[in-house]
Amino acid sequence: xxxxxxxxxxxxxxxxxxxxxxxxxxxxxxxxxxxxxxxxxxxxxxxxxxxxxxxxxxxxxxxxxxxxxxxxxxxxxxxxxxxxxxxxxxxxxxxxxxxxxxxxxxxxxxxxxxxxxxxxxxxxxxxxxxxxxxxxxxxxxxxxxxxxxxxxxxxxxxxxxxxxxxxxxxxxxxxxxxxxxxxxxxxxxxxxxxxxxxxxxxxxxxxxxxxxxxxxx
Amino acid sequence: xxxxxxxxxxxxxxxxxxxxxxxxxxxxxxxxxxxxxxxxxxxxxxxxxxxxxxxxxxxxxxxxxxxxxxxxxxxxxxxxxxxxxxxxxxxxxxxxxxxxxxxxxxxxxxxxxxxxxxxxxxxxxxxxxxxxxxxxxxxxxxxxxxxxxxxxxxxxxxxxxxxxxxxxxxxxxxxxxxxxxxxxxxxxxxxxxxxxxxxxxxxxxxxxxxxxxxxxx
Numbered sequence: 508x509x510x511x512x513x514x515x516x517x518x519x520x521x522x523x524x525x526x527x528x529x530x531x532x533x534x535x536x537x538x539x540x541x542x543x544x545x546x547x548x549x550x551x552x553x554x555x556x557x558x559x560x561x562x563x564x565x566x567x568x569x570x571x572x573x574x575x576x577x578x579x580x581x582x583x584x585x586x587x588x589x590x591x592x593x594x595x596x597x598x599x600x601x602x603x604x605x606x607x608x609x610x611x612x613x614x615x616x617x618x619x620x621x622x623x624x625x626x627x628x629x630x631x632x633x634x635x636x637x638x639x640x641x642x643x644x645x646x647x648x649x650x651x652x653x654x655x656x657x658x659x660x661x662x663x664x665x666x667x668x669x670x671x672x673x674x675x676x677x678x679x680x681x682x683x684x685x686x687x688x689x690x691x692x693x694x695x696x697x698x699x700x701x702x703x704x705x706x707x708x709x710x711x712x713x714x715x716x717x718x719x720x721x722x723x724x
Numbered sequence: 725x726x727x728x729x730x731x732x733x734x735x736x737x738x739x740x741x742x743x744x745x746x747x748x749x750x751x752x753x754x755x756x757x758x759x760x761x762x763x764x765x766x767x768x769x770x771x772x773x774x775x776x777x778x779x780x781x782x783x784x785x786x787x788x789x790x791x792x793x794x795x796x797x798x799x800x801x802x803x804x805x806x807x808x809x810x811x812x813x814x815x816x817x818x819x820x821x822x823x824x825x826x827x828x829x830x831x832x833x834x835x836x837x838x839x840x841x842x843x844x845x846x847x848x849x850x851x852x853x854x855x856x857x858x859x860x861x862x863x864x865x866x867x868x869x870x871x872x873x874x875x876x877x878x879x880x881x882x883x884x885x886x887x888x889x890x891x892x893x894x895x896x897x898x899x900x901x902x903x904x905x906x907x908x909x910x911x912x913x914x915x916x917x918x919x920x921x922x923x924x925x926x927x928x929x930x931x932x933x934x935x936x937x938x939x940x941x
Contacts, residue, residue, distance in 0.1 A: 549906035551913050552777070552894050560769070563777060567913050594931060677769050689766035696768050696784050700920040707924030714811060 548573060558672040564692065565668055568699045572661065575605070575706045576654060578713070587653070588646045591712050598712055600634065600641040601705045602653040606660045607634035612698050613660075616691050617667045629656060765790060775889040781909065782885055785916045789878065792822070792923045793871060795930070803933050804870070805863045815929055817851065817858040818922045819870035823877045824851035829915050830877075833908050834884045846873060 546554060548570055554562030579587075579598060587599035596604070610631060613619060624631050633644035676692045683689035713719065763771060765787055771779030796804075796815060804816035813821070827848060830836060841848050850861035893909045900906035930936065 547905050549900070549904055549910045550896065551907060551909035560777075560780060563780070563909070567917075570910065570913070571917060592932075679767065683766070687766050688764050690768060692768035692780070693766045693787065696787070700784075700788060700917055703917040703920035704924035704927075707921035708928050710921075711925050711928060715809075 557668055558676070560673045560676050560692065561668050561671060564676065564695055564699070565665065568661075568664075568695070568702075571699050571702045571706075572657070575602075575702050575709070576657070578706060578709060579650060579653075582650055582713075584647065584649050586713075586716050587648065587650060589712065589716055590642065591715055595712065596637045596641055596708070597645065598709050599648055599653055600637055600645040601709055602657065603629070603634035603645055604637055604641070605702050605705060606653075606656045607631050608701055609660045609664060609698055611635065612694055613664060613667065616694055774885055775893070777890045777893050777909065778885050778888060781893065781912055781916070782882065785878075785881075785912070785919075788916050788919045788923075789874070792819075792919050792926070793874070795923060795926060796867060796870075799867055799930075801864065801866050803930075804865065804867060806929065806933055807859065808929050808932055812929065813854045813858055813925070814862065815926050816865055816870055817854055817862040818926055819874065820846070820851035820862055821854055821858070822919050822922060823870075823873045824848050825918055826877045826881060826915055828852065829911055830881060830884065833911055 546566075551566045551570065552563050553559045554565055556562075557565055579602065582598060587602075588597050590597055611623065614621060614623060623635075630640075630644045633640040676695075677690050679688045679690045680694075681688050683694070763783075768783045768787065769780050770776045771783055773779075774782055796819065799815060804819075805814050807814055828840065831838060831840060840852075847857075847861045850857040893912075894907050896905045896907045897911075898905050900911070
């Protein structure tokens with residue numbers, strides 16, 4: 508379920524006691540407020556049912572995804588398809604790009620023997636490449652289209668994480684790219700921070716949608 | 725030392741075997757290639773001298789910082805001061821914003837009893853607020869100015885991390901913001917992903933600097 512509130516990721520609080528005016532603070536609105544659980548959204552760390560570091564990674568990925576999803580709540584098809592300039596990607600294309608990236612790393616790290624392009628219902632190649640391909644192929648979808656794909660893709664990751672342990676997470680691919688050893692933790696941390704990277708761009712574009720109020724991004 | 729190479733964060737590799745054409749891959753150029761170490765840049769996980777999860781967090785922060793720093797290598801003062809539109813932040817201001825954010829979380833989570841504004845040599849408030857304040861106050865600095873502040877700020881974090889353990893990392897602030905429990909791991913993960921968020925914007929602007937070649941961000 509998507510919270511239909513507007514959120515501003517950079518909320519400023521006046522923390523006079525610490526002398527920090529305007530400390531960049533965590534996004535707040537719309538998060539679950541189950542404050543009695545030890546597995547609340549702002550609690551990063553091990554998770555029941557997962558090995559210690561796998562659970563910690565998942566808690567980061569969950570937190571990050573919440574930020575992305577809350578940031579796009581209420582966007583219309585027109586807004587999701589808005590192209591700021593000829594080089595830009597739309598917000599919709601970037602959302603699908605996040606799912607495509609996760610799918611790519613699933614195939615690589617879970618040793619799935621499937622074709623990346625799938626059954627043709629989703630243009631995964633365009634989502635991965637973005638640019639001209641993305642601008643041409645990814646449009647006309649509503650928010651739920653993107654959120655459902657993101658959610659389904661994430662659920663598959665969670666299912667696989669459950670089957671694996673920290674030894675798998677720390678497993679090193681000696682030659683992942685140009686001879687540099689890379690472990691699965693790094694690959695999946697990249698999937699996570701990559702969402703923040705594009706979220707920065709999503710916010711930038713969102714602040715420049717026709718009729719948007721001034722933002723600082 | 726900053727590697728003076730151009731890097732492209734979204735490098736595409738043809739992984740025909742896995743059927744993933746154009747899988748978004750980790751940034752590659754400029755990273756240390758000490759492939760024999762178990763603590764290489766693309767190895768996320770515990771680090772010698774730090775408790776298990778603190779070291780893992782630090783390895784992510786180090787990886788992320790490398791991406792940011794490599795992405796701005798070679799930028800001139802004019803480019804660091806480039807303002808894309810009236811709402812935008814400059815790349816320079818965003819770099820200082822990353823240091824300001826880290827400083828804010830240092831004060832909050834390490835219980836430093838110091839004034840956020842420091843000795844006045846750096847306009848920390850403008851760096852934290854960005855927007856009009858940032859546009860007015862942060863300009864005319866070369867890349868080393870920003871990188872030195874980032875580096876000094878990070879070193880202080882590392883020094884404090886060394887003194888702390890996973891119990892500290894998992895310590896919950898019951899009312900960090902609007903009644904939501906938040907642990908130190910979450911606060912510092914936010915510091916880390918926040919760099920990626922702005923890095924996405926830095927890349928977006930970098931691709932639109934006067935004379936820039938076409939990018940897909």
